[in-house]
Amino acid sequence: MEHKAVFLDRDDTIIADPGYINDPAQVKLLPGVTTALKELHNLGFKLIVITNQSGIARGILSEQQLDAIHKRLKQLLSYESVYLDGIYYCPYHPEGTIAKYTKESDLRKPNSGMILKAAEEMKINLAKSWMIGDSDRDTLAGKTAGCKTILVQPSPSQAEIKYTAHNADFTASNMKEAVNIIKMHYRRDEKPVVTITLPVETPAAKPVIENKQQPPVPTIAIVEEQAKEPVAAEIKEPDEKIDSAHETDNKPEKHYLQEILHLLKAQQREKMFSDFSGLLLISGILQIIVVFLMVAAIWFVIRGNPQHSNSAYMCLNFATVTQLIVLTLYVMHQKR
Numbered sequence: 001m002e003h004k005a006v007f008l009d010r011d012d013t014i015i016a017d018p019g020y021i022n023d024p025a026q027v028k029l030l031p032g033v034t035t036a037l038k039e040l041h042n043l044g045f046k047l048i049v050i051t052n053q054s055g056i057a058r059g060i061l062s063e064q065q066l067d068a069i070h071k072r073l074k075q076l077l078s079y080e081s082v083y084l085d086g087i088y089y090c091p092y093h094p095e096g097t098i099a100k101y102t103k104e105s106d107l108r109k110p111n112s113g114m115i116l117k118a119a120e121e122m123k124i125n126l127a128k129s130w131m132i133g134d135s136d137r138d139t140l141a142g143k144t145a146g147c148k149t150i151l152v153q154p155s156p157s158q159a160e161i162k163y164t165a166h167n168a169d170f171t172a173s174n175m176k177e178a179v180n181i182i183k184m185h186y187r188r189d190e191k192p193v194v195t196i197t198l199p200v201e202t203p204a205a206k207p208v209i210e211n212k213q214q215p216p217v218p219t220i221a222i223v224e225e226q227a228k229e230p231v232a233a234e235i236k237e238p239d240e241k242i243d244s245a246h247e248t249d250n251k252p253e254k255h256y257l258q259e260i261l262h263l264l265k266a267q268q269r270e271k272m273f274s275d276f277s278g279l280l281l282i283s284g285i286l287q288i289i290v291v292f293l294m295v296a297a298i299w300f301v302i303r304g305n306p307q308h309s310n311s312a313y314m315c316l317n318f319a320t321v322t323q324l325i326v327l328t329l330y331v332m333h334q335k336r
């Protein structure tokens, strides 16, 4: 099974960056990050931090210190019930001072090595994954790996000075906005898919309509909606065959597609008129009669004549009986 993930830059994306962090006490989560990460987790994304740590190559911090910093990061997130699925870091830099770490590396962003490594180890589908970061290095790494990318820029003026954002698919002012962008695409991508399978070898067989997520019978609306999605390619192909079938009647696809179209239109018409009921019509007419009888009864009472009093009682009796009939018809309609 393949997973989807959101790859996260660390500094100035999920934690504040005062320069090179070499002490766990310096780890401060940015506002709204825990809520944003929790939402991404609930959407089914793995949360993986991808961070350049050239400070190791420069001798500013050790791998042990970095490990302590990341333990503190995980601890702070765990206070809000947020858990990272992985942290990948690149300790290398071509201008380092520690020989062991002084070199070019495919792992170092803007290269996509860390993302590719994480994807391989955690079986992640990169086409369904995202990279969020605050610099072009992050978004370029994500794009090279095949992810959709979001550049988080604290304020437009600041971002304009620091970054060009030329390679980001989207920009957001903070993590909350970035998550909203992902949620918007998530909803679009998760729509139910309607596929039509046409038999090729057995023209006598009926076409099969499958709704992979929704059990109800598909409607015209569903078909039109899917036509905007990639699935449209599956439907478009037989549509073209319908046009050409005017010239070659030996193509059964034309007949099947027309049959499906008629069926869907009939279902839509049936649905449109399903709310109409003869019982409701009769009860409506009777209700008008009830109102008329009540008005008549009041009129007879106002006249004050004893003979008219009998008429008023008669009207009230008829009105009562008719009202009971109206209620009965209404209940029958509701139970249909």
Ligand SMILES: [Mg+2]
Pocket (backbone or CB within 6 Å): 009, 010, 011, 012, 013, 133, 134, 135
């Ligand atoms: Mg950063």
